[in-house]
Amino acid sequence: MAEASGTGGVVAILDNGDVMKSSYAVKVGQAQMLRGGVIMDVTDVEQARIAEQAGAVAVMAFDRLAADIRAEDGGGVARMCDPGLIKEIKKAVSIPVIARARIGHFVEAQILEAIGVTYVDESEVLTPADDENHINKHNFRVPFICGCRNLGEALRRIAEGAAMIRTKGEAGSGNVVEAVRHARSVLGEMRRLRLLDEDELFTFAKQISAPYELVKLVKQLGRLPVLNFGAGGISTPADAALMMQLGCDGVFVGSGIFKSANPAKRARAIVQAVTHYNDSQLLANISSDLGEGMGGVNLADDDVERFADRSD
Amino acid sequence: MAVGVLALQGSFREHIACLRKLGVEAMEVRKPEQLEGLAGLIIPGGESTTMAKLAEHYHLFPALREFGTSGKPIWGTCAGLIFLADKAVGQKAGGQDLLGGLDCTVHRNFFGCQLNSFETQLPVPALVSEEGGPSSFRAVFIRAPAITEAGPSVEVLAEYTVPSNFQASSLDQVEGQEELQKVIVAVRQKNLMATAFHPELTSDMRWHRYFLKMVNGDKNLECRKESSMMGLPQVKDLPIFREADHLSFDNDCDQG
Numbered sequence: 001m002a003e004a005s006g007t008g009g010v011v012a013i014l015d016n017g018d019v020m021k022s023s024y025a026v027k028v029g030q031a032q033m034l035r036g037g038v039i040m041d042v043t044d045v046e047q048a049r050i051a052e053q054a055g056a057v058a059v060m061a062f063d064r065l066a067a068d069i070r071a072e073d074g075g076g077v078a079r080m081c082d083p084g085l086i087k088e089i090k091k092a093v094s095i096p097v098i099a100r101a102r103i104g105h106f107v108e109a110q111i112l113e114a115i116g117v118t119y120v121d122e123s124e125v126l127t128p129a130d131d132e133n134h135i136n137k138h139n140f141r142v143p144f145i146c147g148c149r150n151l152g153e154a155l156r157r158i159a160e161g162a163a164m165i166r167t168k169g170e171a172g173s174g175n176v177v178e179a180v181r182h183a184r185s186v187l188g189e190m191r192r193l194r195l196l197d198e199d200e201l202f203t204f205a206k207q208i209s210a211p212y213e214l215v216k217l218v219k220q221l222g223r224l225p226v227l228n229f230g231a232g233g234i235s236t237p238a239d240a241a242l243m244m245q246l247g248c249d250g251v252f253v254g255s256g257i258f259k260s261a262n263p264a265k266r267a268r269a270i271v272q273a274v275t276h277y278n279d280s281q282l283l284a285n286i287s288s289d290l291g292e293g294m295g296g297v298n299l300a301d302d303d304v305e306r307f308a309d310r311s312d
Numbered sequence: 313m314a315v316g317v318l319a320l321q322g323s324f325r326e327h328i329a330c331l332r333k334l335g336v337e338a339m340e341v342r343k344p345e346q347l348e349g350l351a352g353l354i355i356p357g358g359e360s361t362t363m364a365k366l367a368e369h370y371h372l373f374p375a376l377r378e379f380g381t382s383g384k385p386i387w388g389t390c391a392g393l394i395f396l397a398d399k400a401v402g403q404k405a406g407g408q409d410l411l412g413g414l415d416c417t418v419h420r421n422f423f424g425c426q427l428n429s430f431e432t433q434l435p436v437p438a439l440v441s442e443e444g445g446p447s448s449f450r451a452v453f454i455r456a457p458a459i460t461e462a463g464p465s466v467e468v469l470a471e472y473t474v475p476s477n478f479q480a481s482s483l484d485q486v487e488g489q490e491e492l493q494k495v496i497v498a499v500r501q502k503n504l505m506a507t508a509f510h511p512e513l514t515s516d517m518r519w520h521r522y523f524l525k526m527v528n529g530d531k532n533l534e535c536r537k538e539s540s541m542m543g544l545p546q547v548k549d550l551p552i553f554r555e556a557d558h559l560s561f562d563n564d565c566d567q568g
């Protein structure tokens with residue numbers, strides 16, 4: 001099958017800072033290089049180096065861990081962190097650096113793109129800046145990562161231009177139950193979709209509030225057209241391997257590492273768990289003598305805020 | 313006989329998909345003993361630091377070096393190129409172990425975070441003389457390295473002409489150069505091949521065919537039925553994307 005001719009040639013940066021749009025293929029390709037890896041949240045240069053040494057495939061730079069954002073009294077407003085911190089972390093490591101922008105805050109995203117982060121995560125961990133619209137990610141050259149709880153949400157984000165998806169889980173809770181729920185939801189809905197009759201796709205698309213063309217695409221591919229990472233509450237090697245065995249392409253680990261008793265050791269163990277996720281003997285070995293994990297949050301408590309429900 | 317793909321992290325599934333499309337048995341390699349009996353090895357694109365840490369931890373380096381010195385073909389794409397190079401520049405403090413063997417100097421992340429990742433129609437005369445086809449190849453560069461120096465016994469397979477308004481991230485290499493600069497992006501040295509771009513992300517199979525010829529002359533390798541991991545969901549492959557502003561890809565991938 002012949003390839004469509006696109007805009008052709010190289011994306012060039014002109015001296016006055018104008019940026020041409022990047023092809024979607026390149027954005028997704030950039031994300032594809034993270035496959036099978038662990039992305040770790042870091043809040044300073046030292047943590048970034050520990051993450052790199054442990055084999056993290058990228059770091060998520062922010063000024064607080066999600067568990068601390070969650071713990072703040074009254075919540076407050078969580079915004080993009082100081083770009084200076086991100087620049088510092090970028091200088092310290094050679095692995096990609098990802099940074100968070102508030103949902104719908106396209107100027108925070110522009111700033112992050114301008115300082116050269118490798119990916120922008122449009123994050124429900126921060127306080128949404130637009131409670132109806134997400135960023136139009138097609139307008140950017142930098143690839144975006146977005147969270148989802150179900151297939152409809154994943155496809156809505158992809159329609160907006162997301163180059164990579166992750167589950168939302170419940171960030172900072174140390175409790176993997178929500179990440180598992182969201183992963184099963186996305187992957188389970190795709191399994192059901194594969195069995196549907198073509199005539200039934202129109203109604204299915206309406207039911208999950210997703211574009212019909214993307215629904216048809218997913219049925220054909222048998223998977224999302226972009227990477228899907230597990231995220232939100234992963235704190236042990238077993239959690240990481242669980243997400244991989246459920247069908248995720250990689251994982252994010254946030255507070256789970258630097259809130260634990262031995263971050264460097266745990267970080268290394270989780271990286272190995274994601275590579276050898278179906279080798280139970282190896283998983284047993286690396287899970288031993290890891291030191292204490294992070295404390296957690298009982299999500300059955302109604303008073304606990306659900307970051308995942310902040311956006312749809 | 314099968315061809316292995318180092319499966320520690322990165323685009324290994326994409327390479328395996330390409331090999332299988334060409335009717336070759338492809339094996340994922342995560343431990344040294346899995347290299348035994350393989351006719352060739354591909355080191356995929358991904359994060360070279362991560363792959364190096366994992367390789368070191370599982371004592372893969374000695375086995376990989378022996379694989380190479382025994383004359384078996386190894387092909388490194390992007391991160392794989394960094395692994396194979398004898399010398400790397402552009403590292404942060406606390407570099408990484410390299411496999412070595414390719415008499416080249418590779419500059420990690422040569423295109424910096426400006427011209428970071430892109431795709432281009434790369435002229436590939438060496439490939440065309442072996443495999444035929446169009447004179448250019450759709451090369452996808454992702455945070456790519458580039459070869460800044462190649463030794464006398466290294467065959468240059470493709471070069472990329474950097475746009476004139478670009479400044480390399482390594483300032484001691486290029487300082488306000490006005491004229492066009494060429495960097496080497498594909499090389500071969502006996503049984504080692506390396507490309508700075510990602511053929512596994514496109515539907516043009518010529519580089520994979522070229523590598524398979526290195527592995528087994530002109531004979532095709534047997535294809536046996538893939539052994540699925542017992543009881544685990546088969547993770548499906550991502551589609552091959554066409555270069556486009558929106559979601560658009562090639563339909564001929566078999567997702568079975």
